[in-house]
Amino acid sequence: MQRHLLPLSSEFDIISQYFTFSTVGENGLGVGDDAAIFEAIPGTSNEQAPALHAPRIVAACDTLLSGVHFPADASGGDVAHRSLAVNLSDFAAMGAQPQWLLLSLCLPDNNQQWLQQFSACLSALCADFDLRLIGGDTTRGPLAVTFTVLGALPAFAGVTGYLARSGASAGEDLWLSGSLGAAAAWLALHSGQLPAGTNLSIDSAALSELRQHFYSPTPRLALGQGLLGTASSAIDISDGLLADASHLAKSSCVSLQINGDSLPCHAVLTEYASSNAVRAWMLAGGDDYELLFTAPAEARERVQQVAHQAQVPVSRIGCVVADSSANRVELRGDGWHWPERTGYRHF
Numbered sequence: 001m002q003r004h005l006l007p008l009s010s011e012f013d014i015i016s017q018y019f020t021f022s023t024v025g026e027n028g029l030g031v032g033d034d035a036a037i038f039e040a041i042p043g044t045s046n047e048q049a050p051a052l053h054a055p056r057i058v059a060a061c062d063t064l065l066s067g068v069h070f071p072a073d074a075s076g077g078d079v080a081h082r083s084l085a086v087n088l089s090d091f092a093a094m095g096a097q098p099q100w101l102l103l104s105l106c107l108p109d110n111n112q113q114w115l116q117q118f119s120a121c122l123s124a125l126c127a128d129f130d131l132r133l134i135g136g137d138t139t140r141g142p143l144a145v146t147f148t149v150l151g152a153l154p155a156f157a158g159v160t161g162y163l164a165r166s167g168a169s170a171g172e173d174l175w176l177s178g179s180l181g182a183a184a185a186w187l188a189l190h191s192g193q194l195p196a197g198t199n200l201s202i203d204s205a206a207l208s209e210l211r212q213h214f215y216s217p218t219p220r221l222a223l224g225q226g227l228l229g230t231a232s233s234a235i236d237i238s239d240g241l242l243a244d245a246s247h248l249a250k251s252s253c254v255s256l257q258i259n260g261d262s263l264p265c266h267a268v269l270t271e272y273a274s275s276n277a278v279r280a281w282m283l284a285g286g287d288d289y290e291l292l293f294t295a296p297a298e299a300r301e302r303v304q305q306v307a308h309q310a311q312v313p314v315s316r317i318g319c320v321v322a323d324s325s326a327n328r329v330e331l332r333g334d335g336w337h338w339p340e341r342t343g344y345r346h347f
Contacts, residue, residue: 058097058151058162060090063104066143070215071190076117078215083145084125086238088219089289090149093236095163095228097151097221098129103136104146129221154225163224165251167233168294170322174256175231175303177220177291177312180241181278182266184285186210188277198277206268213266217289223314224291226306234293240284242338244292245329252294255323260336262317280339283331294320 064083066072074082084101091098103122107115126133131149153162188194189207202210224234235248241263249256263282265273272278295303300316307314318332331338 056153058091058094058153059148060087061146061148062087062090063144063146071187072143074215076111076114076119077121079143079145080118080121081125081216082214083147084122085217085219085289087147087149088129088221089217089236089238091151092220092224093163093234093291094153095161095224095231095234096153097225098131098149099152100150101126101131101133102148102150103133104144104148105136105138106141106144106146107138108141108143129219154228161228163227163231163234163293165233165235165248167231168248168252168254168256168320169232169296170254170320172232172294172296172320173300173303173316174258174318174320175291175293175295175314176237176241176264176317177223177293177307177314178218178288179264179266179313180237180282180288180290181269181285182210182213183217183287183289184281185266185269185278186214187285187287188281195277195280198275200272200277202268209268210266214287217287219289220291220310220312222310223307223312226310227291227293227295227303230299230302230306231293231295234291237288237290237292238286240286241288241292242283242329242331243286246327248292248294249329250327252320255321255325255328255330256318257321257330257332258318260331260333262315262333264313264315264317274335276337279336280341283336284339284341 062083064070064079064086066074066079069086070079070082088098122133125131185200186207189200189202189210194200220236227234233248233252235244237244241258245256245258260279260283265278265282269278269281303314321330
């Protein structure tokens with residue numbers, strides 16, 4: 001067993017030190033989670049509609065840069081799909097429903113073919129997710145895409161009817177949707193940056209499947225909404241399992257135990273699942289955009305029912321333990337070791 005106190009990425013230190021000066025009221029959630037939740041009219045009472053709380057808006061914003069969040073040779077369609085899916089994954093982690101979209105696009109030139117690809121993919125995704133593009137901004141500069149997604153909590157959600165990083169309690173189960181490692185594996189193969197001694201024999205069809213996980217991750221919106229009232233906390237896996245698990249542990253003031261042998265490896269990588277490279281991608285590669293969530297042990301059957309209805313596989317990968325120091329993650333299992341890099345860091 002290995003036990004570590006994970007350092008926070010400087011990105012989060014910057015946010016904590018400089019950008020937590022605003023509040024959103026007792027029924028909201030501000031800076032520090034996957035998305036913000038706030039009342040449309042702050043301070044609105046429930047006197048006129050006792051069965052309903054004041055309308056609450058959910059908002060999330062993500063910026064993706066060429067050469068940082070996606071390769072410079074990415075097509076317009078690939079960039080559109082990845083950029084929007086990343087934002088919608090934040091909504092999934094809150095159990096929220098996305099509705100409106102703002103787009104800020106920074107372009108190095110007026111490439112009509114690239115823009116047509118971007119627009120066609122974005123239009124199709126908006127139709128698939130019932131989103132409305134309502135505005136934004138366009139400027140010239142290095143390629144960057146910023147989406148701001150606005151939405152709401154499902155109508156049946158009560159005053160605390162959302163998922164957050166801060167609700168985990170000792171004794172609960174730790175769950176993970178989908179599988180790990182595919183996106184990180186594709187990026188390593190595409191960039192020619194496989195770890196020394198790593199030998200993967202992957203055909204073109206399998207490589208295409210890994211590529212799809214990088215550019216077209218599936219936001220777990222139905223799963224997140226279905227877990228409302230069952231899961232106690234949630235976060236989406238963007239920076240890497242270990243890094244994001246530490247964020248959840250810190251927010252909930254608990255520790256997490258993760259059983260490496262219970263972690264779901266993507267099917268394409270199963271043959272190599274015992275290799276150090278694949279295990280490092282699973283633990284710290286990031287870009288998985290799956291949901292890591294906690295729920296009481298007595299809710300195991302309900303979690304499986306929700307996952308079945310959402311058509312998303314889930315795995316019970318560990319548990320929550322009490323720890324006054326918090327922000328600790330224990331990795332258990334023979335042959336499982338902490339990689340040198342525990343997750344993506346911006347600074």
